[in-house]
Amino acid sequence: MTLDDETIERLVAAARGGDPEAFGALFDHYHAPVYRFIAARVNRPSDAEDLAQLVFVKALEALPRYESRGVPFGGWLFRLARNVVIDHVRTRREHATLDVIAERHDEGEGPDELATIRQEMDSVAGAMRRLTPEQREAIELRFFAGLSAKEAAVAMGRQAGTIRGLQFRAIAALRRDLGIEPEADSLPRVSGTDR
Amino acid sequence: MSDMGGTMQALEPLAGEELERTLARYVRVRLDPSPAQARRARAALMEQAWRTRLDAQARTRARRGRIFAGWSMRRIGLAAAAAMLAGLLIGSSSFAASRAGGPLYATRIAIEDLTLPTDPSARLQAEIAQAQTRLAEASDAEARGDEGALTAALTAFGDTLTVLQATTGSGTERALQAVEFHRAVLLGLIADAPQAAVNGLTQALDSSNKAIDRLTVTNANNGIGGADGNGTGGNGTGQPTPDPTHTPKPDVTPRPDVTPRPDVTPRPDVTPRPDVTPKPGHTPNPDVTPKPAHTPPPNPEKSRAP
Numbered sequence: 184m185t186l187d188d189e190t191i192e193r194l195v196a197a198a199r200g201g202d203p204e205a206f207g208a209l210f211d212h213y214h215a216p217v218y219r220f221i222a223a224r225v226n227r228p229s230d231a232e233d234l235a236q237l238v239f240v241k242a243l244e245a246l247p248r249y250e251s252r253g254v255p256f257g258g259w260l261f262r263l264a265r266n267v268v269i270d271h272v273r274t275r276r277e278h279a280t281l282d283v284i285a286e287r288h289d290e291g292e293g294p295d296e297l298a299t300i301r302q303e304m305d306s307v308a309g310a311m312r313r314l315t316p317e318q319r320e321a322i323e324l325r326f327f328a329g330l331s332a333k334e335a336a337v338a339m340g341r342q343a344g345t346i347r348g349l350q351f352r353a354i355a356a357l358r359r360d361l362g363i364e365p366e367a368d369s370l371p372r373v374s375g376t377d378r
Numbered sequence: 379m380s381d382m383g384g385t386m387q388a389l390e391p392l393a394g395e396e397l398e399r400t401l402a403r404y405v406r407v408r409l410d411p412s413p414a415q416a417r418r419a420r421a422a423l424m425e426q427a428w429r430t431r432l433d434a435q436a437r438t439r440a441r442r443g444r445i446f447a448g449w450s451m452r453r454i455g456l457a458a459a460a461a462m463l464a465g466l467l468i469g470s471s472s473f474a475a476s477r478a479g480g481p482l483y484a485t486r487i488a489i490e491d492l493t494l495p496t497d498p499s500a501r502l503q504a505e506i507a508q509a510q511t512r513l514a515e516a517s518d519a520e521a522r523g524d525e526g527a528l529t530a531a532l533t534a535f536g537d538t539l540t541v542l543q544a545t546t547g548s549g550t551e552r553a554l555q556a557v558e559f560h561r562a563v564l565l566g567l568i569a570d571a572p573q574a575a576v577n578g579l580t581q582a583l584d585s586s587n588k589a590i591d592r593l594t595v596t597n598a599n600n601g602i603g604g605a606d607g608n609g610t611g612g613n614g615t616g617q618p619t620p621d622p623t624h625t626p627k628p629d630v631t632p633r634p635d636v637t638p639r640p641d642v643t644p645r646p647d648v649t650p651r652p653d654v655t656p657k658p659g660h661t662p663n664p665d666v667t668p669k670p671a672h673t674p675p676p677n678p679e680k681s682r683a684p
Contacts (some may be wrong), residue, residue, distance in 0.1 A: 200430075307401070354393050
């Protein structure tokens with residue numbers, strides 16, 4: 184579900200006023216990104232589901248205290264998500280060896296294709312694990328959750344420029360690790376509007 | 379929030395096409411939630427949101443009660459207040475008459491029906507809003523102890539359910555979600571209802587169960603049938619369209635034929651996941667009256683809000 188910033192602001196205002204349907208619309212917009220961000224950071228899909236739900240329960244409770252003041256709602260929500268994950272990891276003492284992998288595949292994929300995809304996915308997971316924690320988080324927020332640099336900066340409590348630096352180094356490391364050649368258009372560029 | 383693989387911004391370090399494609403595939407295969415997960419989470423959240431709203435309404439009513447109780451102590455200006463009140467009453471008499479149980483209630487509902495939009499998506503949204511309004515009226519009537527108003531509101535709610543359960547095509551999923559959390563609200567109401575109101579609420583619950591069953595079947599048929607010509611690829615609400623290969627509604631708890639009463643049939647707060655080992659925090663306690671809206675956070679006091 185794609186919503187523009189103005190619509191999100193309107194929905195947030197309505198949800199703060201106690202409109203359940205407005206909160207439902209915000210949930211529809213943000214659930215998948217929040218879930219992806221959490222699923223990338225916890226080992227069990229069931230935990231990801233519970234934690235994603237917990238994030239929205241907390242958001243519902245905290246919404247009356249949310250004030251925009253230049254803080255994008257997405258950044259605020261992902262900061263909640265980040266704290267929920269940190270608390271979860273701290274209390275559960277998760278280990279990477281406990282990985283329970285849930286995969287979703289297209290129907291027409293045969294055993295050979297599945298094996299290839301699994302190998303590729305394992306390579307990506309390995310390359311992600313070898314990033315520094317901050318680089319990994321920048322990739323999770325920017326590419327998995329689809330946040331803007333500004334939103335990711337709010338979520339991580341850093342400057343947007345710092346996020347871009349982390350992202351730049353993470354991309355270089357991922358390319359090296361996955362054996363992907365740099366492309367001509369992959370250098371930093373000055374264009375568009377910053378978000 | 380930008381979309382996956384969307385345009386990058388100023389001084390943006392780009393991943394490049396191949397890496398972006400690889401990461402997008404990783405997201406799709408390993409990180410995306412299933413439609414069932416999204417549906418479960420949404421239903422639980424909406425229950426919570428409705429409970430929050432109803433609690434807020436109850437608090438407002440209680441506060442209002444206290445304000446009026448204080449008036450009896452204020453003798454000064456009583457005559458002026460009474461005059462103003464009389465004026466207000468005359469002005470609002472037509473509104474009061476159109477409240478649930480009032481003589482103009484049926485007229486108001488008829489006008490609402492006549493002014494429903496013709497666009498199918500907007501119409502469904504309006505019908506869901508109507509059902510919610512009827513529920514809010516029922517809740518209000520119960521809080522006031524007004525049996526007549528409660529009966530009228532629940533009868534009107536039953537009529538909206540009849541309309542909603544006939545939803546087909548791309549709106550079915552949305553209608554199903556709405557009726558599912560309306561049912562949760564009814565369960566919340568019945569838990570606190572006086573004995574005289576239980577019958578009406580039980581009937582409304584029964585109607586909700588039937589509507590859910592019917593919409594579940596319709597929804598499953600939509601999934602099996604694939605594109606229905608009405609644009610099942612998008613349901614107009616932004617909700618992901620269920621995967622046609624996905625078994626329809628595996629997470630719906632089978633309901634008994636008899637309408638479940640909260641003190642008899644414990645319903646878990648979160649629909650149990652067949653594919654997941656249940657955790658102690660989510661196991662419903664059969665000794666406790668099941669109040670549906672509570673989704674117990676695994677560790678609420680340790681998490682920090684920003």
